[in-house]
Amino acid sequence: MKQLKSRLSPVVENLPPSGIRRFFDLASEMKDVISLGVGEPDFVTPWHIRDASFDALSRGFTSYTSNRGMSQLLEAIADYLMGYNLHYDPDRELLVTVGGSEAIDLALRAMLSPGDEVLIPEPAYVSYRPCAALAGGVPVAVPTRWEAQFRVSTTDLESQLTARSKVLVMCYPNNPTGAVLSETDLQELATFCVQNDLLVISDEIYAELSYGGKHHSIAEQPGMRDRTVVVSGMSKAFAMTGWRIGYAAGPEDILSAMLKIHQYAILCAPVMGQMAAIEALQHGEREKQRMVEEYDRRRRLMVEGLRSVGLSCHEPQGAFYAFPDIRSTGFTAEAFAEELLRQQRVAVVPGTAFGEAGEGFVRCSYATSADQIEQAIQRMGHFLTEL
Amino acid sequence: MEKEKKLEILRLLQENARRSPAMIASMLGVEEAVVLQVMDEFERDRVIVRYSAMVNWDKVDERRVTAVIDVKVTPQRDVGFDAIAQRIYRFPEVSSVFLMSGAYDLQVVVVGNHIREVAQFVSEKLSTLEHVNSTTTHFLLKRYKWDGVIFDDGEQDQRLVITP
Numbered sequence: 394m395k396q397l398k399s400r401l402s403p404v405v406e407n408l409p410p411s412g413i414r415r416f417f418d419l420a421s422e423m424k425d426v427i428s429l430g431v432g433e434p435d436f437v438t439p440w441h442i443r444d445a446s447f448d449a450l451s452r453g454f455t456s457y458t459s460n461r462g463m464s465q466l467l468e469a470i471a472d473y474l475m476g477y478n479l480h481y482d483p484d485r486e487l488l489v490t491v492g493g494s495e496a497i498d499l500a501l502r503a504m505l506s507p508g509d510e511v512l513i514p515e516p517a518y519v520s521y522r523p524c525a526a527l528a529g530g531v532p533v534a535v536p537t538r539w540e541a542q543f544r545v546s547t548t549d550l551e552s553q554l555t556a557r558s559k560v561l562v563m564c565y566p567n568n569p570t571g572a573v574l575s576e577t578d579l580q581e582l583a584t585f586c587v588q589n590d591l592l593v594i595s596d597e598i599y600a601e602l603s604y605g606g607k608h609h610s611i612a613e614q615p616g617m618r619d620r621t622v623v624v625s626g627m628s629k630a631f632a633m634t635g636w637r638i639g640y641a642a643g644p645e646d647i648l649s650a651m652l653k654i655h656q657y658a659i660l661c662a663p664v665m666g667q668m669a670a671i672e673a674l675q676h677g678e679r680e681k682q683r684m685v686e687e688y689d690r691r692r693r694l695m696v697e698g699l700r701s702v703g704l705s706c707h708e709p710q711g712a713f714y715a716f717p718d719i720r721s722t723g724f725t726a727e728a729f730a731e732e733l734l735r736q737q738r739v740a741v742v743p744g745t746a747f748g749e750a751g752e753g754f755v756r757c758s759y760a761t762s763a764d765q766i767e768q769a770i771q772r773m774g775h776f777l778t779e780l
Numbered sequence: 781m782e783k784e785k786k787l788e789i790l791r792l793l794q795e796n797a798r799r800s801p802a803m804i805a806s807m808l809g810v811e812e813a814v815v816l817q818v819m820d821e822f823e824r825d826r827v828i829v830r831y832s833a834m835v836n837w838d839k840v841d842e843r844r845v846t847a848v849i850d851v852k853v854t855p856q857r858d859v860g861f862d863a864i865a866q867r868i869y870r871f872p873e874v875s876s877v878f879l880m881s882g883a884y885d886l887q888v889v890v891v892g893n894h895i896r897e898v899a900q901f902v903s904e905k906l907s908t909l910e911h912v913n914s915t916t917t918h919f920l921l922k923r924y925k926w927d928g929v930i931f932d933d934g935e936q937d938q939r940l941v942i943t944p
Contacts, residue, residue, distance in 0.1 A: 413942050420941040430942035437935055519944040568944075690792075690807035697806045740941055764796075767803060 408523050412746030416730060420740045427769045429757040430740040432568060434632040434713070436687075438669070439680035442631065445672035446665050454664050460656040462489025462640070463667045469674040470640050477600070478613050479623065481642045488652055489662045489670075493598045493626040493639035495655070498524045500594045500622045500641060501560065503650035505530040509559040514545035515748030516569050516716075518596065521562045522748075530560070536750035539718060542707050543570035544578055547585040554589060561586060563611075564596035566603055566711020569747045569756035573603060573710040574611075583614030592647075593621040598639070599712040601630035601681060604689050608711070612642075619644045622651075627666075629712075630681055631673040636666040688713050691759040691766055698770030699757065702777050713760040716744065720753040722780060730755055736779070737772035781814060789818055790827070797831040836931050838923065846875075846891050846920040847898045849906065850884035852913045861885060864911045873901050884916070895919070 398406075413430075420426055437443075461467065467483035474481055481487050490496040501511065501524050511525040514535045525532040535553045537543045545563060566573045574582070586593055593611060600608040612621040626639025639662075641651060655661075673681075692709060699706040699717045706717040719729045726743035733739050742758075744751025759766060785808055792804050801819065805812040822828040837844050853864045861879050868888055869877040876889040888906065892898040898917070907915050923931055 411944075413944060417940070417942045426941060428941045431939050432943040433939060435937060435939070693809050694803065694806050742942060742944075746944070763799075763803070763807065 404526060408526060411519065413519075413742055416727075416734075416740075416743070416746075419731070420734055423734070423738055426734070426738045426740050427761075427765050427772065428740040429759070429761065429766075429769055430742045431758050431760055432714075433634040433760065434629065434684065435760045435762065436632040436684050438631065438633050438636070439673075439677060441676060441680070442633065442669050442673045446669040449665060449668035454668055456664060458661045458664050458667060460661055461487070461652060462662060463664070463671070466667050466671050466674075469671055470642070473674050474623075474642060477608065477610055479610055479642065482645075485645045486642060486648050488641045488648055488655060489667060490626075490639045490641060490655065491659055491662050492628065492637045493596060493624050494520055495659065496622070496624040496626070496639050496641035496651075497521065497562070497594060497596060498528070499651040499654050500624065500643075500647070501525050501528040501530060501562070502654055503647055504528075504560050504592050504594075506559075508557060510555060510557040512550060512553055512558055512561045512591070513748075514549065514561075514563050516543065516567075516744055516751035516754070517562075517747055518564055518568050519747065521564075521596075525560075525562070531557070533558070534748055534750065536748075537570075537572075538750075539707075539754070543567060543572040543716070544574055545582070546578070547581050550582075550585060558589065558591060560592045560594060562594045562596070564598070566599040566608070566709075568599065568712050569714050569742065569744065569751065570716040570754075571707070571709020571712050571714045573605065573608070576609060579609060579611050579614055583611060583617045586611075586620065587616040591620070593617065595621055595623050597623055597625045598629050600625060602685060602688060602713060603711045604692060605710045622647055627670050627673055631670075631677050632684060633666075633669065633673065636663075636669055638662055638666040638670045688759065691761075691763055694763055694766050695757060695759040695770075698766065699773075702770060702774040704773075704777075713758055715757045715759060716754050717757065718753060719755055722777065726752055726755055733773065733776050737776045739769045739772045739776070781810065781818060785810065786818055786822075789815060790822065793819075793828065793831070797833075834927065834929060836923070838931075843893050844891065845893070845895050845898055846889065847902070848918045848920055849888040849890060849902060850916040850918075851886040851888055851906065852915075853885050854911045854913060855885075856911065864909070867909060868906065871901070871905060873898075873905075 467487050470487055471481055471483040505528045507529040509530045510533045511530045512533050512535050513521045514537050522532040533553050535549050537545050595611050610623055612618050612623050622641050622643035624641050627633040695715045696706050696708050704717040706715050709715050726745045730741050730743040742756040744754035788808055801815040802812045805815045855861050856863055865877055873890050875891045878887045880887050890898050902917055
C-alpha cells in the first residue's frame with residue numbers, strides 16, 4: 394500500500410499549518426502567563442441565557458431542528474438585523490449555522506468554481522484562506538496598510554483584481570486590527586464591487602463591538618444586497634463562542650445553495666444552542682450593553698498602556714483587539730511575541746498569523762480583565778526597556 | 781464633567797476601590813486630575829462614604845454570627861421612623877438598619893461573636909426600647925452572594941491561552 398499520507402487530498406496537504414499552533418504549544422507549557430492572545434470574550438455567557446438553555450433541555454429540546462434553523466430563531470435574527478437596516482425574509486434568506494465559521498465555509502463553497510479568485514484583505518481572520526482553497530478557489534491576499542489604519546481601499550483591491558476575481562471576503566470590525574470602515578469607505582467599496590461584479594462575504598461577527606458609532610453593513614449600500622452574504626453570530630456580542638451558533642443572511646439564490654450544502658454536511662445547528670440564541674436575541678440587550686461598555690473601558694486602557702511603553706498603536710474602533718506597531722524594536726512579529734512570552738510571560742499573537750501584511754505588528758486582545766491588562770502592560774514595559 | 785462619566789467613576793470604584801485614579805482616568809478617557817477632583821467632590825459630599833474591603837469573614841472567623849432582625853415599631857409624630865431608627869443604629873453591635881415596606885418596619889442587622897451575645901442584645905436592648913413593638917430574629921446561616929459578589933464562585937476562565 395502506498396504511504397497513507399500520499400493518498401490524502403493534495404489541497405489539504407498544501408494548506409499551511411496554523412500560524413499560532415507552535416506559539417500556542419509554547420504558551421500552554423508556561424506558568425503565570427498573562428494572555429492577551431485570546432480571540433473570544435472573557436465573559437461567561439450571561440446567566441439568563443444559560444438558564445434558558447437548562448430550561449430547554451429539561452423540556453426535552455434534544456432533537457434535530459429544521460435544516461434552516463428553528464423558525465422562532467430565524468424570526469428573531471430577522472428582527473435583530475432590521476435594527477441594522479437589513480431586511481431579510483426568515484423563510485428564504487436566512488440560515489442558522491454552526492458558528493459564523495460554517496457560514497463562511499458554506500458561502501465560499503456555494504459561490505466558487507475551481508480557479509475562481511477570492512480577494513481577502515489582510516491581516517485577516519485565519520480561516521478565510523484555507524476555506525477558499527478547500528472550496529476550490531484561489532485565495533488572493535489584498536494587503537492593507539498601517540497608514541490607512543488597515544481599512545481596505547478600492548486602490549488596494551484594484552491592485553489584485555484579475556478577470557478571475559469573483560469573491561471579496563472582508564471582516565469589519567476587523568480581527569486582528571480593530572479597524573472599521575467609514576460610510577465613505579463602504580460607498581466606494583460598493584461601487585467597486587458592483588462595477589467589477591464581485592460577490593461579497595461580509596463577516597460582521599464583531600458588529601456589536603463598535604465603539605465610535607453604530608455599525609453599518611456593506612449590504613445596506615445600493616446594489617449590494619443581491620451580491621452580499623452577511624455572516625454573523627452569537628459568539629462575540631453575547632459571549633457565546635462555545636455554543637456555536639452563527640448565521641448567514643443574503644439573497645435567496647445564494648442562501649438556497651448554502652442551505653443545500655448545510656443540510657447534507659451538517660443537518661442543523663445544535664438545538665440547545667439555538668434555544669439559547671433565541672433568549673439572547675430577545676432578552677440579551679442589557680447584558681450585551683454591559684459587556685460592550687466594559688470592553689470600551691479596557692480598550693482605552695490598552696491603547697494608552699501600549700503607547701505609554703513606547704509602542705505606536707491606532708485606536709481600534711471595533712472588536713476587542715489592539716494591533717500595535719512593533720517595528721521600532723527591530724524584531725519580527727514572531728520573534729517579538731516569542732521573546733515577550735519567554736522573558737515576561739505575556740502572550741500576544743504575531744501579526745503574521747493573520748497574513749504577511751501583519752508583519753511588524755502583534756495582536757493584543759483586551760478581552761481580559763482591566764487588572765490583567767495593567768499587569769501585562771507593566772511587563773511589556775519591562776521587556777521593552779531591557780531591549 | 782458630564783454626569784454619566786461621574787457615575788462611571790463611582791461604579792469603577794465600587795467594583796474595586798484600589799483602582800488607581802490614573803487607571804480610572806485611562807479607562808474613561810479623561811485626565812487623572814479630573815478623576816481626583818471628582819473623587820474629592822464625592823468624598824466631601826459623602827457620596828463616597830468610605831473605601832473598604834469586602835471580606836469573606838466565614839473563612840477566618842468561625843465564631844462570628846449575624847442576625848437579621850425584623851422590627852415592628854410605632855412611628856412618632858413629626859419624626860416618623862427616623863428617631864427610633866437612630867436610637868437603634870447608634871448601637872455599635874448594629875451593622876445596618878433599613879426602613880422597609882411590608883410586614884415589618886425596620887430591618888436591623890446585628891453582628892456578634894456569639895449567638896448569646898446577639899440574643900442578649902435583642903432581649904435587653906432592642907426589644908426594650910420605647911416604640912419597639914416586636915422583634916423577629918433570623919440567624920444568617922451562609923452568605924452566597926453579597927453586594928453583587930458571589931463568594932464561592934467556581935467559575936474560572938476556561939478559555940485556551942491563544943485562539944484566533
